[in-house]
Amino acid sequence: MVIRVFIHFLVVVILTTLTQVGGIVYLICLISKRKLQLSVAKSLATFFVIYLVSTFLLIPLLSQLGDRRPLPIFGKLRPLTFWTIALNRHYVNTELKDISIEIANQFSEEYPGSKINYLDANFPFFRGFPLPPHLSHDDGKKLDLAFSYFKRGERSNSAPSIIGYGVYESPMETEINYPDICQKQGYWQYGFIGNLIPKWDSEQYVVDQERTSFIINELLAKSDISKIFIEPHLKQRWGFDRENKIRFHGCQAVRHDDHIHFQIK
Ligand SMILES: [Zn+2]
Incomplete structure (x- = not known):
């Protein structure tokens, strides 16, 4: 359990360091995996879809606020x-x-x-x-x-x-x-x-x-x-x-x- 939490934490840190928003997307996928009982393959696919939609459609719009x-x-x-x-x-x-x-x-x-x-x-x-x-x-x-x-x-x-x-x-x-x-x-x-x-x-x-x-x-x-x-x-x-x-x-x-x-x- 402790090791699993540590691995998730590490992934969030690495994704945030590399991409800023990747860590948040990962957390969203982790929560939906639990709630919706998704398989690992499905939650990975969800991660990539949310990440790509955010990167190419949402973030370029939202970033303009700042x-x-x-x-x-x-x-x-x-x-x-x-x-x-x-x-x-x-x-x-x-x-x-x-x-x-x-x-x-x-x-x-x-x-x-x-x-x-x-x-x-x-x-x-x-x-x-x-x-x-x-x-x-x-x-x-x-x-x-x-x-x-x-x-x-x-x-x-x-x-x-x-x-x-x-x-x-x-x-x-x-x-x-x-x-x-x-x-x-x-x-x-x-x-x-x-x-x-x-x-x-x-x-x-x-x-x-x-x-x-x-x-x-x-x-x-x-x-x-x-x-x-x-x-x-x-x-x-x-x-x-x-x-x-x-x-x-x-x-x-x-x-x-x-x-x-x-x-x-
Ligand atoms: Zn420089």
């Missing part, structure tokens, strides 16, 4: 992986949504056919509810973008990591090396995600500095964007040394030589 809107699924601004949508990790406030779409439009005007891939944004509900593992993504005002890449020498709209994180543009020997500095200070989590991500064809990718810098310049040009995080060695390598808006995020965060984080005021 000024959170889903980012587009298709087009010039899109998620790198469909899991970002399926897990409800693509919500921002109206202002950030408008800014992001505007930048993606400018990007694809400059580079026809090019798209901006977004990564984790925020959950749909509650100010102060963080989106693990990004503790600051809790107010609808933060968004991560993937870098742009060449794949086998051609400009590509995909990325070397399936989730956008964890395949790094590491510091060269002569550059400042925060992954090393943070590791030595005991911040084991700083580059930890790199150990989890498969790197099947990552050697076919090279970061496209020109297109990635274009995105960063567009972010810099928007007065409502208050901070941008990229790893200090890339800030230097890509010629952004003088830009005060581009900050170091600190060793308590994670490496930012695989994506761009930005936030509005």
Whole structure:
């Protein structure tokens, strides 16, 4: 009995951490399984139906009550992986949504056919509810973008990591090396995600500095964007040394030589 309760508790925690609403849907299914005497197969099916209806129909409407809107699924601004949508990790406030779409439009005007891939944004509900593992993504005002890449020498709209994180543009020997500095200070989590991500064809990718810098310049040009995080060695390598808006995020965060984080005021 105790073990069963613990397992249910663990599932609720994991689903809430990953999707925010999944834990509540699980609890609803657990209660209806008891009340309606459903089989495990039927309650699993109920879970998926309620979860999918909530994710694609209900949540995008309800989240607007707290000024959170889903980012587009298709087009010039899109998620790198469909899991970002399926897990409800693509919500921002109206202002950030408008800014992001505007930048993606400018990007694809400059580079026809090019798209901006977004990564984790925020959950749909509650100010102060963080989106693990990004503790600051809790107010609808933060968004991560993937870098742009060449794949086998051609400009590509995909990325070397399936989730956008964890395949790094590491510091060269002569550059400042925060992954090393943070590791030595005991911040084991700083580059930890790199150990989890498969790197099947990552050697076919090279970061496209020109297109990635274009995105960063567009972010810099928007007065409502208050901070941008990229790893200090890339800030230097890509010629952004003088830009005060581009900050170091600190060793308590994670490496930012695989994506761009930005936030509005
Ligand atoms: Zn971020």
